[in-house]
Amino acid sequence: MDSNQIRMEDEDNVPRRAVDPSTRVAHDPHDDEHQGAVVMPIYQNSLFTFSTYEEFDRAMTGNGDIPVYSRGHNPTVQQLEVRLAALQGGEKARCFASGMAAISTAIMAHVRSGDHVICVNQAYGPTRELLSVFLTQYGVETTFVDGTSMDAFQAAVRSNTRVMYLESPTTQTFRLQDLRACAELARSIGAVTIIDNTWATPCYQNPFEFGIDLVLHSISKYIGGHSDIIGGVLIGSEETISRINRSEYLLLGGVMTPHSASLTMRGLRTLPLRMEKLEQNGLTVARHLEQLPFVRKVNHPGLASHPQHELAKQQMHGSSSLFSFETDLPPEEMKAWAGRLGYFRIGVSWGGYESLVTVGRSVPGYESIQGSIVRLYIGLEHPQVLIEDIMQASHGLDI
Template sequence: MLGGDTLNNYKFETKTIHAGYEPNQHFDSLTPPIYQTSTFTFDTLEQGASRFAGLEDGYVYSRLGNPTVTALEKRMAELEGGEVALAFSSGMAAVSAVIIGITKASDHILCSKGLYGCTFGLLDMLKEKYNIGYTFSDLSSKEEMLSNIRENTTCIYIETPVNPTMNVIDLQLIVQVAKEKGIKVVVDNTFSTPYLQQPLKFGCDIVIHSATKFIGGHGDVIGGVAVGDKATLTQVKKTTQKDIGGVISPFDAWLLLRGIKTLALRMERHSENAEKIVAQLKSHPKVKAIYYPGDNEQPSYEIASRQMKKGGGVVSFEIKGSFQDAVNVVNKLKLIPIAVSLGDAETLIQHPASMTHAVIPEKVRNEMGISNELLRLSVGLEAWEDIWSDIKQALETL
């Protein structure tokens, strides 16, 4: 395994293939083995007791740790620049474990003005059951943030880029205010991946991924990851991860390890294709607006250019017309599947207002900028000309 100073000398692309795994500790297997076991044996009762007490390193039970999962966690921690990582059974398992782990009843969370629908649903449930309040903010200035921070605010939770409006949040500004107030910053980095953006390097505390998306990259696994400082995530591991139990299986961890090996290559192609599609959409008369971090005409482009390597593979755009016009465009597509999720090799399209964000009340959706005419496109790895040809023929049916 590449470790310590040696690992620091290597580029990101090399780390995606080598970090977190040492073949000579696994019978010299080049690829990390799948440790498909629920439990582990002890040499003596005393050894088992010592491991349960945390006095001795070693595996006990796969809900509490597994060698395949450990390899994934070490690799993700290295790629994000964090001390440790925790792997979960889904992105939402990661989100819920982290939020529940760092808050208590009657706390308050300040959120970016736009969140994944299920994250919104989780916040609503926590508010109803445990009086954990939340406030949406555009987080555009120190003054605006301070006006929304309360005495009981313990967490700033953001997506950047925001799903699905693609607005980019200024991480330097967020961290500046948060540190002054002693508030933890949690960033959903799913859309960017650590290849395009590393929030921990800006001073954020915890990064979360729906690893189902670009990390896995092939649409064949569900998983989540949280990366951050050892003290915070050790506490999450000992409490909400262990006791709620949303842990990843060894096989799913292995699939994510396999996907990570091509992450840099895939993100380059996703971004290049997205840039080409944006250029075509901008000149089409049936397109009302386009939202993409890598477009220099976007309001948040300057922020994106400071903290992102490229614009990524997700593009949102509004149809010039009605909700039914948006429906008609989607239904006329021939190559591009209609499906939620993103980050797959296949280009995917979905309608946020009626799909991923349908749980959010319409009034709140409108305030977030999620209109009924908005479509979200996850640009895949196909030839961009074929992707555009399909979109163009669908638009021209209006």
């Protein structure tokens, strides 16, 4: 089956066949259970009761998928989990209150005191803090490596390595890891591979194709798509997700609300369509930036100039619209430049409809960067409007 396709479930009047992601997120069968509602209802309740004690016992001693209490299962959230697992090509998914709740649960489910983790050195900042500060209190050690080098991964391996944590591409300098090689190395040492796949989305990268064990996303970004929810999802095998559900998920309590799940399903409807437009917008602006005299380098895996462009084409079916550029100009000057932009808002996060900008000096593993590194998120505005905005703000630069 093509990597861009997922398998439909058997539905009334719908043949069982492979369909593209756009059709999958747009089409639902008629829903008799909810009076033909075209939108899944929000089950805004904390608990579920049973007509007999026998039914209650079955729910309490079963596989945990029957709603009993919304800290465990909620029908609205469950419906989103089914959709996300199918779109990403995994067997089962669990949704969380935030991306960090999904990240911390995934890691903590696979380490114990005395264990060792290998993590790419440009992973999301709070992920690095979880590994380098919080988990060290409990005897878990982490080695941070240059994710572009398999030699670095191999050199970091210890007899107690239990997790290999990936983020491909990273979201500051947009470096990739060779997913197949990482998965093979992890299997050879008995470690689990976990990847943050937020940048590429399920539309443009399926890590399961390359042997990765667990895939996670910050739902707050592209999947939600409207900058109005916080959430995360962890996707993997039936066995792994069920085991995590019985332990870390229930005990840590970072559960998604039914309302957030409903908003996410709304955003999911247009994810493939939005990603097509965002990819086009991002590449248009990135290519223009490559021509500007004050830009030393543009970090975008979709550009032919990216040092891992060939690997990107092998692993991904497209690119998103978050990237960075490097300049010799100091951060103070580039912050003033950012302040002159009219269509880019200054702020963290990304994946919504609005364009964003942040300015920094260096990133982990690349402290040698001189000048500034500017991260741009290209939203759904017309790319020519954004280019003109960049040009008018650049008139005040000392170049």
